[in-house]
Amino acid sequence: MTETYHPHAIEVKWQRKWEDSQLYRSKVDWSKPKHYALTMLPYPSGDLHIGHWFAMTPSDARARWMRMKGYNVLFPMGFDAFGLPAEQAAISRNIHPWKWTYANIERMREQLRSMGAMFDWEREAISCTPEYYKWSEWFFKRFYEHGIAYRGSALVNWSESLQTVLANEQVIDGKDERTGQPVAHKMMEQWFFRITQYADELLDFAGMDWPQAIKIMQTNWIGRSEGARAVFHTEVGGHPIEIYTTRPDTLWGATFMVLAPEHDLVEKITTAEQRAAVEHYIDEIAAETEIERMMEHREKTGVFTGAYAINPVNDERIPIWIADYVMITYGTGAIMAVPAHDQRDFEFARAHDLPIRVVIQPADMTEPLSDEAMSEAYDGPGLMVNSDAMNGSESDWRKGRKNPAINRVIDWLEATGKGEEAVNYRLRDWLISRQRYWGGPIPMMYDGDEIIPVPDAELPVELPEDVDFMPTGRSPLTYHEPFFKVDDSIRRETDTLDTFMCSSWYQLRYLSPDCATAPFDAEEAAYWLPVDVYTGGAEHAVMHLLYTRFFTKALRDIGVFDATAAAMRRHGREPAGVFDEPMTVLRNQGQVLGGEHQGDFVLCSGRMDGGKMLAERIEVVDWNQVPAGFDGIFGEIAHRTENVLHVDMAGITQFVEVLPGAVIHIPAIPGANNVNQLSHHLEIQRMSKSKGNVVNPDELVEQYGADVVRCYLMFNFDWQKGGPWNENNIKGPQGWLHDVWEIALAGAPESASDLSAERNIERKLHQTIAVVNRGLEEFSFNTAIAEQMKFKNALKAALRTGGIGAEMWRALMSQLIRLLAPFAPHIAEELWALLGWEYSVHEQPWPQYDADKAREELVELVVMINGKPRETIAVAVDIAQERAQELALASEAARRSLAGKPPKRAIFIPGRNGSDPKVNIVV
RNA sequence: GCCUCCGUAGCUCAGGGGUAGAGCGCUCCCUUGGUAAGGGCGAGGUCAUGAGUUCAAAUCUCAUCGGAGGCUCCA
Numbered sequence: 001m002t003e004t005y006h007p008h009a010i011e012v013k014w015q016r017k018w019e020d021s022q023l024y025r026s027k028v029d030w031s032k033p034k035h036y037a038l039t040m041l042p043y044p045s046g047d048l049h050i051g052h053w054f055a056m057t058p059s060d061a062r063a064r065w066m067r068m069k070g071y072n073v074l075f076p077m078g079f080d081a082f083g084l085p086a087e088q089a090a091i092s093r094n095i096h097p098w099k100w101t102y103a104n105i106e107r108m109r110e111q112l113r114s115m116g117a118m119f120d121w122e123r124e125a126i127s128c129t130p131e132y133y134k135w136s137e138w139f140f141k142r143f144y145e146h147g148i149a150y151r152g153s154a155l156v157n158w159s160e161s162l163q164t165v166l167a168n169e170q171v172i173d174g175k176d177e178r179t180g181q182p183v184a185h186k187m188m189e190q191w192f193f194r195i196t197q198y199a200d201e202l203l204d205f206a207g208m209d210w211p212q213a214i215k216i217m218q219t220n221w222i223g224r225s226e227g228a229r230a231v232f233h234t235e236v237g238g239h240p241i242e243i244y245t246t247r248p249d250t251l252w253g254a255t256f257m258v259l260a261p262e263h264d265l266v267e268k269i270t271t272a273e274q275r276a277a278v279e280h281y282i283d284e285i286a287a288e289t290e291i292e293r294m295m296e297h298r299e300k301t302g303v304f305t306g307a308y309a310i311n312p313v314n315d316e317r318i319p320i321w322i323a324d325y326v327m328i329t330y331g332t333g334a335i336m337a338v339p340a341h342d343q344r345d346f347e348f349a350r351a352h353d354l355p356i357r358v359v360i361q362p363a364d365m366t367e368p369l370s371d372e373a374m375s376e377a378y379d380g381p382g383l384m385v386n387s388d389a390m391n392g393s394e395s396d397w398r399k400g401r402k403n404p405a406i407n408r409v410i411d412w413l414e415a416t417g418k419g420e421e422a423v424n425y426r427l428r429d430w431l432i433s434r435q436r437y438w439g440g441p442i443p444m445m446y447d448g449d450e451i452i453p454v455p456d457a458e459l460p461v462e463l464p465e466d467v468d469f470m471p472t473g474r475s476p477l478t479y480h481e482p483f484f485k486v487d488d489s490i491r492r493e494t495d496t497l498d499t500f501m502c503s504s505w506y507q508l509r510y511l512s513p514d515c516a517t518a519p520f521d522a523e524e525a526a527y528w529l530p531v532d533v534y535t536g537g538a539e540h541a542v543m544h545l546l547y548t549r550f551f552t553k554a555l556r557d558i559g560v561f562d563a564t565a566a567a568m569r570r571h572g573r574e575p576a577g578v579f580d581e582p583m584t585v586l587r588n589q590g591q592v593l594g595g596e597h598q599g600d601f602v603l604c605s606g607r608m609d610g611g612k613m614l615a616e617r618i619e620v621v622d623w624n625q626v627p628a629g630f631d632g633i634f635g636e637i638a639h640r641t642e643n644v645l646h647v648d649m650a651g652i653t654q655f656v657e658v659l660p661g662a663v664i665h666i667p668a669i670p671g672a673n674n675v676n677q678l679s680h681h682l683e684i685q686r687m688s689k690s691k692g693n694v695v696n697p698d699e700l701v702e703q704y705g706a707d708v709v710r711c712y713l714m715f716n717f718d719w720q721k722g723g724p725w726n727e728n729n730i731k732g733p734q735g736w737l738h739d740v741w742e743i744a745l746a747g748a749p750e751s752a753s754d755l756s757a758e759r760n761i762e763r764k765l766h767q768t769i770a771v772v773n774r775g776l777e778e779f780s781f782n783t784a785i786a787e788q789m790k791f792k793n794a795l796k797a798a799l800r801t802g803g804i805g806a807e808m809w810r811a812l813m814s815q816l817i818r819l820l821a822p823f824a825p826h827i828a829e830e831l832w833a834l835l836g837w838e839y840s841v842h843e844q845p846w847p848q849y850d851a852d853k854a855r856e857e858l859v860e861l862v863v864m865i866n867g868k869p870r871e872t873i874a875v876a877v878d879i880a881q882e883r884a885q886e887l888a889l890a891s892e893a894a895r896r897s898l899a900g901k902p903p904k905r906a907i908f909i910p911g912r913n914g915s916d917p918k919v920n921i922v923v
Numbered sequence: 924g925c926c927u928c929c930g931u932a933g934c935u936c937a938g939g940g941g942u943a944g945a946g947c948g949c950u951c952c953c954u955u956g957g958u959a960a961g962g963g964c965g966a967g968g969u970c971a972u973g974a975g976u977u978c979a980a981a982u983c984u985c986a987u988c989g990g991a992g993g994c995u996c997c998a
Contacts, residue, residue, distance in 0.1 A: 867979035
């Protein structure tokens, strides 16, 4: 008699037991190697969704595997709990952000527990608690003291809908990355972190095992370029205008200059005649949103300031314009325009009738470039011309000093004091202030213009709870007098910290979330740091993942890790390099998308009215079952809006308006049907409530059990890619776990042990171990599970055939269950107990791969004729070349095709790692 | 426009110079006192397309087409 597999009781039972026995408490133990596995902490938005499961359960499986391999594993979890949704809930539903956030955290904790993950809950950290944000404030102060945090005036991104400024990284295509609302540029005084100081170090990924895509995105975002700075002066007044260029070799081709409309000098140099036009243009630009300004292919607009500059390289007098294609935020906000060799300048010159002068002449052109004939800028290689002493220098494709012409010009600029070599970055300093309530307070005060840091002893500056949320969206801190009014002259900062600051160091807080004397305990950090494996979404490429790297380096430089380094040395661990980067290995999971489903196939009858049908009857039928003689519209419902159907009739979209009293017949839904019950085609796309394609993990766990859901998520997708949800495929992992259950409960076979049968299944087992190891190592969870399914099939077949003795059966089961444990922790624990082994399976050693046991003994020697396989001969694995060639030449296939003639060649390919040996005979 | 990654069975994916693979799904058969099932047999692929290198290309190179993601007036 066997019991059937009922996941529910098992899962709840073991989750409780694990907690009671503190199975997943991770404690510093210098006698064991450590492994810090971290998965991005969730925002407590209310409900755990399938994406969380997809991100976390495979990471959990890998952490469990490391643990069984003998590592002391830390796998913590917490909440990134500050942020706008809480504040929006406060405004729209009158729930205080504390209450909303904590209620959500409570709920999500429970849901997280249902995963059966090995989170160490005693290390939980929640970023919105005063115990946590005290240290966010403390870090801010340290940064301020070391000049990494500063208050400055800059053109920043202002989101009208969120009523706050945003960092550059949070703005995509001129829109706020969260809500998609447009942002405007505004000059504001704000707090910044000097991330640009770390630009070069952030470009260095040496020793970091991160996805190529992330490294490229960060590299692009930092946007390092090499070139030169040169100073032009205005003809009148001699004001210096600094410019940055990557093409100093084209300095002699500058025929005008362009300043960004926001440039300081504009006001000073604009002549009386041009003032009205310039001011008008500036107003126009200011009114534009960032989106409008970034539109592609827009015309190059701009106005002449009336002023002229002197080109330092040739003393030429050139006009100064302003135009919005020059950004105040990049370089110096001013450019020398070289229309012959820069497409933007070229377009501007043509639009405003400015001169063009060729200064790079390509060597291999039949027709030399000429100012008049050019239809576009030439930015290729060539020889410098019209450039005085520099003429003849060769400019190639290379950038910076590597380019001979650029190198020569830079030397000359430096020798003559007209300019110097320069490096420029696209990266801006990190704008850290937010005009919001629900964030960590910035621990600063103001007495007029004087900035006064809040003394350390007074940290944390706590968020007041008795605040009113106004529908205007303004932060309640700005009108909460007890908060901002320190005394008659001193006013407290009412801006709060960007939540990305809180998440830049949470990996440190997990080490000692209760530590009251420091942000983290040095003894813990000395053992656990750095994070060994970090998993999460790629959408954080240039935000969280860049910020946390910067943060770590900044902490290192201001000495925050000094005590940790000392503790490391005491324990004999070398601290050099440990604090350079927060996470050694990074892997991104893909996204689970909503599944595709077909729309109903309908027959529509009614009358035609213009291009559409006014339907009186809609009938859902089986796919393509169109009755003979049916003359209405038929096909799949591709789309439906209200009562208008878009029916795909053999590839052509037909519009059908369903009339109010129309008869709708849907056989699958009994009773009277209505138009809302017709289902339309659903594309593969992101899950969202509005599309009605979300999958609720709680329901899945209810129906299948957590182990099946975990295994389905790991098995059905390439984890790093993601893919469409297909609940049908859940049956695969379900059947697998059912089978393993059956095999285990059936007990040891009674058949006598047969050496060769046992040897064969053992070989399969060890081959499986190798593949599972590799799958887990490489985050290829799907292959790791597929291989275990194969082994299960092989085992089942072997048990049926017989020859597996009781002893071997137990040995196999012991290893099979241990292999299963990281993936399906509950069923593995249950079977482990049922077979009488000691609690817990998760504390057992991982099955040891044995290459000798995995090796095949007999292999097929493949005889190929001209590269085409023709015959196989069974031979020993380690067959020697001569013997193999001999056998191959003697084969039937070889004799047939050689017909007595000697072969041209016979190439022997030894069999290696699993593949058969081969001999290719060339005739 | 530029950069990166990817096109292998119906689906999800391994593999990767040397006989085209897995799981699921599917067909058919068996079982029907393991039953919201179980067992067995099987079908199914010009490895996106074209060219090159090679004794041998799904695999390497180049081009083209298709897909995904990122950047984009960056001087």
